Amino acid sequence: MPPGTGETMDQRVQNKQGDAVQERTDEQPVAGRNPVLELLRSERPVDRILMIRQTEGAGTLGKIAAMARQAGIPVKDATREKLDGLCPGINHQGVVAFAAACAYCTLEDLFTRAGEEPPFFVIADGIEDPHNLGAIIRSADAAGAHGVIVPRRGGVGLTASVMKASAGAAQHLPVARVANLASAVQELQKRNIWVYAADLDGEDWCTVDYAGGVALIIGSEGKGVSRLLRERSDRIVSLPMYGRVNSLNASVAAGILLYEIARQRRGIKAR
Numbered sequence: 064m065p066p067g068t069g070e071t072m073d074q075r076v077q078n079k080q081g082d083a084v085q086e087r088t089d090e091q092p093v094a095g096r097n098p099v100l101e102l103l104r105s106e107r108p109v110d111r112i113l114m115i116r117q118t119e120g121a122g123t124l125g126k127i128a129a130m131a132r133q134a135g136i137p138v139k140d141a142t143r144e145k146l147d148g149l150c151p152g153i154n155h156q157g158v159v160a161f162a163a164a165c166a167y168c169t170l171e172d173l174f175t176r177a178g179e180e181p182p183f184f185v186i187a188d189g190i191e192d193p194h195n196l197g198a199i200i201r202s203a204d205a206a207g208a209h210g211v212i213v214p215r216r217g218g219v220g221l222t223a224s225v226m227k228a229s230a231g232a233a234q235h236l237p238v239a240r241v242a243n244l245a246s247a248v249q250e251l252q253k254r255n256i257w258v259y260a261a262d263l264d265g266e267d268w269c270t271v272d273y274a275g276g277v278a279l280i281i282g283s284e285g286k287g288v289s290r291l292l293r294e295r296s297d298r299i300v301s302l303p304m305y306g307r308v309n310s311l312n313a314s315v316a317a318g319i320l321l322y323e324i325a326r327q328r329r330g331i332k333a334r
Contacts, residue, residue: 093162094146094155096123103130108163110220113141113149115157127158135242137216164226165233167240170247173210174254176237182256182276183208183324188244188292189218189283190313197228198314199281204232206321207328211238212247218283245291251278258296260288261316265299269333273324281317 093102100123102109112131114124131138146155173184185203190196196219200211219225220240226233241247248258256276261268280296282288293299302316311319326333 093160094150099160110163111137165221168237177209184278186280193224194228197225200229201232202318204236206325260296265301
């Protein structure tokens with residue numbers, strides 16, 4: 064497990080139960096076929112949709128799935144029991160949607176925010192704990208980053224829990240949601256941004272030169288940085304571990320690395 068992507072106790076319990084990622088129960092779902100259709104027709108961003116598996120293209124559920132796919136909204140299979148648990152006492156009709164607490168932006172928006180400064184981005188590679196993602200956004204904002212990039216699938220989105228954990232930073236720091244992180248990394252590299260992945264067996268974090276455009280990848284709590292992103296990164300950086308555990312919490316590792324990047328970008332000399 065890479066430094067900076069340690070599991071919380073709750074995540075270790077989930078992993079022992081078959082790596083099942085549980086849906087958050089502190090979000091307000093929109094349940095029912097017509098309510099979900101109206102949500103999709105509105106301008107409110109939708110984080111994800113849970114739906115009972117059915118024949119492709121059949122009825123209203125098929126229409127919802129098609130609209131979601133066209134809009135790039137993840138649609139996940141769910142059992143009726145799961146939907147019942149998310150919406151007790153509500154006739155969900157086989158579909159539940161979760162609206163994002165804040166709107167996403169595009170990669171181009173992040174470059175626009177950077178302006179004349181060398182871009183400084185954070186890539187959250189499959190972060191599943193909303194408290195971790197919120198803390199990473201908070202640290203990124205404090206360290207002067209221009210934005211955060213998250214995947215459309217395989218990680219938590221801008222839920223109410225993430226917003227709360229960010230202490231309001233997610234209202235100010237733009238978050239871009241992309242269909243494919245590997246493609247996004249290639250796009251960043253084409254635009255002269257060096258990509259650094261926090262993972263095992265890399266260079267010592269404080270000996271690396273982070274000059275110029277920077278994108279820092281923080282991996283998921285259980286698996287770390289994905290193999291493809293590690294291979295496509297320009298450099299791998301590691302934090303030393305002197306204790307008996309072999310990793311740090313993802314948001315803690317992110318904070319340390321983000322402030323080293325910030326120190327160098329501002330020309331602050333180390334003693």
